[in-house]
Every structure is written in C-alpha cells, then in structure tokens.
Amino acid sequence: MQPTEPPVPADLYQARTDEHCRDVVDRGILVQASFNTMCAIEYLKSNNVQSHIIERVLLHPEQRRKPRH
Numbered sequence: 001m002q003p004t005e006p007p008v009p010a011d012l013y014q015a016r017t018d019e020h021c022r023d024v025v026d027r028g029i030l031v032q033a034s035f036n037t038m039c040a041i042e043y044l045k046s047n048n049v050q051s052h053i054i055e056r057v058l059l060h061p062e063q064r065r066k067p068r069h
Contacts, residue, residue, distance in 0.1 A: 024049060025057055032058055 024047045032040035037058055044054045056063050 021049065025053065028054070029057060029064075 024044065028040045028044040028047075028049070031043045040058055041054055044058075045051075
C-alpha cells in the first residue's frame with residue numbers, strides 16, 4: 001500500500017496558459033456563487049471543460065489557482 005501525498009497548495013500550481021479556458025472557469029465559479037453547483041457544472045460541461053477540472057474548481061476551492069491581479 002502506497003502512502004497518499006497531501007494535496008499541493010493552490011499557490012504552487014502553474015498559471016493557466018489558455019485564456020479562454022481561464023475565463024470560462026472563472027465564469028463557472030461565479031455561476032456557482034450566484035446560483036448553485038449544478039448550474040456551474042452544466043455551464044462548464046457545455047463549454048467543454050474537462051471533468052477533473054470541474055471537480056477541482058467547484059468542489060475543492062482550496063485547490064484553485066490564485067486569482068490574477
């Protein structure tokens with residue numbers, strides 16, 4: 001049995017290079033805050049965001065990248 005590693009803090013992730021995807025994900029987070037998680041999931045899925053990214057940004061906010069300045 002292999003030990004599991006703790007999650008990497010969000011500030012250590014590399015910045016997104018795909019600006020369109022970044023904007024879609026940011027809007028998805030706003031949809032979640034304004035409406036609910038299901039609406040955000042549907043929005044992100046309809047914009048072809050990969051399921052592992054949807055799960056990370058909506059269900060694990062502590063793992064999100066730091067906002068751009």
